[in-house]
Amino acid sequence: MDLYSFFNSSASYRVRIALALKEVPFDYIPVNIRTGVHREAQYVERINASASVPALVDGELALGQSLAIIDYLDAHYPEPRLVPVGTMQRARVLELSYLIACDIHPVNNMRILKYLDTVLHVRPDQKEAWYKHWIDEGMSAVERMLAQHRDGPWCFGDTPTLADCCLVPQMANAQRMGCEIGRYPLSLAVYRHAMAHPAFDAAQPNRQPDFVGT
């Protein structure tokens, strides 16, 4: 099984956590999204039509989109289960995961910040305000969800789920970009709990073979 990944990509980080939790062996194939490898014809036509990272290649299957990959892994390597089967817990896990994957991460990822810079020529302080605005909008919503439904050390329950696979990279990213993550105390408690777990530690950007500092 091959994982196409970039060390600093939050979406890649989600899948690395899932693979580590499930203890699935894989080969790490670095894709440097800073130099545009994810947009090269060979990659887009054969590995990942989304022209992004991550992508998983398992035999005949080449699959992009981190949450689709984790769903696939959950079917093939069900222990530990990351998307719960029970309806109510499942709904809460998916709701928080989609909040991060659809409402927070996409508006602050590399391609958007680059467009603000190189096409719209916004000032650095405007770009920083953009980033922090969407983090604050989204993380405030995460806090509301956790305040209503959290009942253990993880986002939901006594074991890590897809919600934790999404929250941890988002918190790491916010911290790296200079956001005050102490404003989100419930998320911070989950983040600290997770980072003490060996699977979450192994999936960190600075543990990856293509890590090159900032």
Add this chain to the structure above:
Amino acid sequence: MDLYSFFNSSASYRVRIALALKEVPFDYIPVNIRTGVHREAQYVERINASASVPALVDGELALGQSLAIIDYLDAHYPEPRLVPVGTMQRARVLELSYLIACDIHPVNNMRILKYLDTVLHVRPDQKEAWYKHWIDEGMSAVERMLAQHRDGPWCFGDTPTLADCCLVPQMANAQRMGCEIGRYPLSLAVYRHAMAHPAFDAAQPNRQPDFVGT
């Protein structure tokens, strides 16, 4: 069952299609996101922590995030099934759905366009270029996925799936915003096929009780 919806919201439109396909009766509760009803305390604290539309209230459950809602509906009203159970078909359906829900829709929705306008003060032509740029990036990826895996009149297979629930509102939105959707012939074929189906027709913005023109 109550659906909190705004007629012009793509994410609401996805859930309306799912409800119509499954023929689930529901009460339509309009939430005017143009006047900020989705950000009022009562809504955010009791109905939808995401401070967005849609939200579904079914007995004790109040749930936001369109894809979490459709997953819940698929569990409770399995006919027709919108996320296939078989692994390969399921992976393709989720991959395309997430491409739209995570890579395309979030960067062009109302709150982003409003921020470009009111905070960054970009010119109208710059805002239009932003919209069209991300549509073209994303829809080109949709076309690659359909070219590789489409094998019927819908995105994947002989029946509508979650992928169609995501693609149709995205195409309608792109058309409304003046994009040349003929550039995406495979998506256009799916769109035309879908719009001839009564469930997709019933879910259209102009069929909703809160429709007020443009």
